[in-house]
Amino acid sequence: MSTKKWVYLFTEVDQAEAYVGGNWDDVRGLLGGKGANLAEMTRIGVPVPPGFTITTEACNxxxxxxxxxxxxxxxxxxEALHKVEEVTGKKFGDPKNPLLVSVRSGAKFSMPGMMDTILNVGLNDETAKGMVELTANxxxxYDAYRRLIQMFGSVVLxxxxxxxxxxxEHIKEEKGAKEDTDLDADALKELVERFKAIVRExxxxxxxxxxxxxLRMAVEAVFKSWNSKRAIDYRNATGIPHNLGTAVNIVTMVFGNMGWDSGTG
Structure with a gap:
């Protein structure tokens, strides 16, 4: 028996459409609103960073x-991640040329209580060094890395x-920095270590x-957020069915001159 298809690349929207019988509303039900939009943008040639969607059926x-x-x-x-590696020429977890991704929830209808986006998944002590070599910045x-630990820590953990x-705030006081942007690379490296200590503690x-x-923990956190108290309360209040489930969108982080930029909103 062939295994069910739980994952669709953004380039596979035709397959998703065929699976649900051609109805676009059902494509949105399968891939979630954001996943369906990203796939449709890819199909019509709008530049979208490579990525894929884990379906709402997988959540259910x-x-x-x-x-x-x-x-x-x-x-x-x-497998989908490997296809993205091939397209981008980067490798997830590779210390020299790492692929980094964002993980975000995407139900058919947007609602409060769903998991916030986690950016820079794939950064760790080794890939951060590789990114420094690549970006010379x-x-x-290290600002991206400390943000990952904070987002992952608060959202997933x-x-x-x-x-x-x-x-x-403490490190800003110590360094005499008014804004986050006043912290230099060494201060941010120190902050990464303090953030790691917070996770451990x-x-x-x-x-x-x-x-x-x-990646695995972030995907599971998206699924879990579907049944968070806020999400359930919102569905009860608005009459959104509880059995829709949420999709998970995994998108390549694109590095522009100024920082991470991509057309995924």
């Missing part, structure tokens, strides 16, 4: 499966954001250095 199957990814989903995710890279904000384990573990 995750819950039916007692909080485990359905069979074949993770393997398909890794140490300050920028559910550490109160105040812990990170407090550490940021609150969770009893280290911020995951394995990029694939970062």
């Amino acid at each position: 199957a995750y819950y039916e499966n007692g909080g485990r990814f359905p069979q074949g989903m993770w393997e398909q995710t890794l 140490e300050r920028f890279v 559910e550490i109160p954001d105040e812990a990170f904000e407090e550490a940021l 609150h969770k009893g384990f280290d911020f995951p250095q394995d990029p694939f573990e970062q």
Whole structure:
């Protein structure tokens, strides 16, 4: 028996359309609003960074499966990631030329309580060094890394954001910096270490250095956010069905002259 297709590249919108019988509303149901839009933009030739969508069906199957990814989903995710590597010429977790991605939720209808976007997934101690070599901008890279640890910490690991904000304020005071932007590369490196210590203190384990573990945990956090109290309350109040599920969009982070820029909103 062939495994169900849980993952669609942005270039595979025709397959998604065929699967649901050609109705665009059902494509939005399968890929979520954002995933369907990104796939449609890709189809008509709007420049969209390479990426893929894990379907709402995978989210529902995750819950039916007692909080485990359905069979074949993770393997398909890794296959899609490999296709993105081929297109971008970068490699996820590679210390020399790392691929970094954003992970964001995307239900058919947007609603509060869903997981915030996590940027720079794939950054770790090693890939950060590689990014510095590539960009010749140490300050920028360590700013991106400390943001990943903060976002991952508060969104995926559910550490109160105040812990990170407090550490940021402390280091600004120490360095006599008025704004975040006044912190130099060395200060941001120090902040990365303090943010890692916050994760260790609150969770009893280290911020995951394995990029694939970062990705897996971020995807699961999107699925879990579908049944967060805020999301459930909102659906109850607005009459949105609870069985729609959310999709997960995984998109290449694009590096422009000024920083990360991409047409994914």
